[in-house]
Amino acid sequence: MRRRHLGSYVAVIVFAVPFLLPFYLLIRNALMSKRELGSLDWHWWPETISFQGFADAFGNDAVPLAHALWNSALIATISAPLSTLLASMAGYALARIPVAASKPVFFFIIATMMVPGAATFIPTFVVVGSLGGVNTLWGLIVPGLFSAFAVLLFRGFYLRFPRELEDAGRVDGLGHLGLYGRLALPNSGALFASLGILSFIEHWNAFLWPLVIGQDPEFWTVQVALSTNLNQQAVNLPALFAGALVAILPLVALFLIAQRWIVRGVLLTGIKG
Amino acid sequence: MTTTAPARPAAGRSRRPSGRRAARWPAWRAFLLLTLPMVAGLFVFKYVAIGWGFLLSFNDARGTIALGDWNGLDNYRRLLGDPAFTRSLVTILLFTLFIVPVTFALSLGLAVLVNRLRRGRALFRTTFFIPAAVSYVVGALVWKMSLFSGTPSGVANSLAYLLGHDDAIGWVAAVDPPLYWIVLVTVRLWLQTGFYMILFLAGIQQIPAQLYEAARVDGAESEGRLFRHITWPMLRNTSVAVVLLLIINAFQxxxxxxxxxxxNLSGLGRADGRTPLIYLFQTALGEQNYGAGSAGAFVVTMLIVVFTLLQGRFAGFGRTAEEEG
Structure with a gap:
């Protein structure tokens, strides 16, 4: 029995090392000087810690990293709550407001789940482009606000919402909108937080759509900026890693702080997806 | 999903006293206000987009997104006749065949392993899950420039040196043998394994402990047998969901x-490592050929739909205990 547990720990540590290694490399490389990182032998840790990489990353006019971070922050902080709110509104209406259109609207929404998102980026680009959305913030944000899947999750949640609570609200004179705004929405905080955080992560890390739509450096997100750095002819390695480290810090912090919500969101989206 | 839905609105309506027609309008108004943004958004960015793209795929649309220059099935014919496109389909099929079973096995294995721990379960769960916070761009950056960089001080090359291999290997550039596959598969493995491990872990924790006790009473002592006879069959639904998600993600x-x-657009792309989406990206944004790009989008979409339906067919046989419980 004892030995079995020891074996489990040995195994789990052996697996944990490669999972943590890339984080170590990001930190080590970001703190090295160009000369040391470019040398031919292996160094476990920088001889002298250098912040030149960070200075170079933010001082590069060709790739405006600070502005790209700002764009990503803006896009993710607008998209996450807004997309979750829109899904919650529709989910509530479909679950709780008995009108004849409910069923066709429901099918209209979930039918879009059949189509894989990334594969149809060209048709979406055609529409957004014709509306003048290339190189605009709305072009980056708006097409990603509509998640049929989140509607489905919210609808399921509101179907289980206690009827007594709603009846009490109705006695107090609340209409459907009041019931949603005053009772249902404030009581769906857990689901809201889970899906909102996942949406934030998704938007922060998105690459293909920002690459397609934000072609001008002014509209680059942090992922596009990093990709540009990576694909340059002469790469400034410490600056490359310093930029990447800055780009993952907000999400790693979010993961450590809000893991409970993230796990819950993953279970919701994963199992039913 | 299809047959039971109508019961709900009907039941809701019948609960009210008849003749309250006045109450209908506020309900309609609220319904419209709440669903309109979502419906309008999906209409424009999904229905119109897909409809337009579909029509565009029958047009010669180079440098334009306007309809009018109809050319029938030319785009599809040219696309399927282009070795670069068919090669990209082969590439993605191979990639899917690699990445799906490997990710599946590793995430399931880690879930079983983490679940066996008495202490430090949360710590190790976080360790395996945290790469999910990292973007594919950053993952690619670390893999290409540090872990599998072609210089002797790259991690993989330093390890190879320790194992007695003196020459630095150009991992990303190595085509014969195609070592770049190792780079591509491991980066995705690192990025997504934790996500699926979380799904498996939740599935495992839902299995009633009595099942294991009963099996032990019946003489099934070994870990392997308990896994084969209890864990694996009880995880059936989770496994199906995981495979489905893995395939859809791998294809894209x-x-x-x-x-x-x-x-990238500068045309440095290598033919042997081009996925369908990269091919389409270069067609639509590089050559500005939106007709062919749209046609390709539909070919890829159809492939994904067919694959997921096939998988659903396979998984449909002999459903077991999990959904009853």
Whole structure:
């Protein structure tokens, strides 16, 4: 029995090392000087810690990293709550407001789940482009606000919402909108937080759509900026890693702080997806 | 999903006293206000987009997104006749065949392993899950420039040196043997394993402990047998969901191929590592050929739909205990 547990720990540590290694490399490389990182032998840790990489990353006019971070922050902080709110509104209406259109609207929404998102980026680009959305913030944000899947999750949640609570609200004179705004929405905080955080992560890390739509450096997100750095002819390695480290810090912090919500969101989206 | 739905609105209506027609309008108004943004958004960015793209795929639309220059099935014919496109389909099929079973096995294995721990379960769960916070771009960057960089001080090359291999290997550039596959598969493995491990872990924790006790009473002592006879069958639904998600995601691979193999618009892309989405990206944004790009989008979409339906067919046989419980 004892030995079995020891074996489990040995195994789990052996697996944990490669999972943590890339984080170590990001930190080590970001703190090295160009000369040391470019040398031919292996160094476990920088001889002298250098912040030149960070200075170079933010001082590069060709790739405006600070502005790209700002764009990503803006896009993710607008998209996450807004997309979750829109899904919650529709989910509530479909679950709780008995009108004849409910069923066709429901099918209209979930039918879009059949189509894989990334594969149809060209048709979406055609529409957004014709509306003048290339190189605009709305072009980056708006097409990603509509998640049929989140509607489905919210609808399921509101179907289980206690009827007594709603009846009490109705006695107090609340209409459907009041019931949603005053009772249902404030009581769906857990689901809201889970899906909102996942949406934030998704938007922060998105690459293909920002690459397609934000072609001008002014509209680059942090992922596009990093990709540009990576694909340059002469790469400034410490600056490359310093930029990447800055780009993952907000999400790693979010993961450590809000893991409970993230796990819950993953279970919701994963199992039913 | 299809047959039971109508019961709900009907039941809701019948609960009210008849003749309250006045109450209908506020309900309609609220319904419209709440669903309109979502419906309008999906209409424009999904229905119109897909409809327009579909029509565009029958047009000669180079440098334009306007309809009018109809050319029938030319785009599809040219696309399927282009070795670069068919090669990209082969590439993504191979990639899917690699990445799906490997990710599946590793995430399931880690879930079982983490679940066996008495202490430190949360710590190790976080360790395996945290790469999910990292973008594919950053993953590709670390893999290409540090872990599998072609210089002797790259991690993989330093390890190879310790094992007695003196020459630095150019991992990303190595085509014969195609070592770049190792780079592509491991980066995705690192990025997504934790996500699926979380799904398996939750599935495992839902299995009633009595099942294991009963099996032990019946003489099934070994870990392997308990896994085969209890854990594995009880995880059936989770497994089906995981495979489905893995296939859909693998088919749409773009980020790591683009960044590791430098498949950007400057045309540096390598034919042997081009996925369908990279091919389409270059067609639509490089050559501005939106007709062919749209046609390709539909070919890829159809492939994904067919694959997921096939998988659903396979998984449909002999459903077991999990959904009853």
């Amino acid at each position: 691979a773009f980020d790591e191929f683009y960044n590791i193999l430098a498949s």
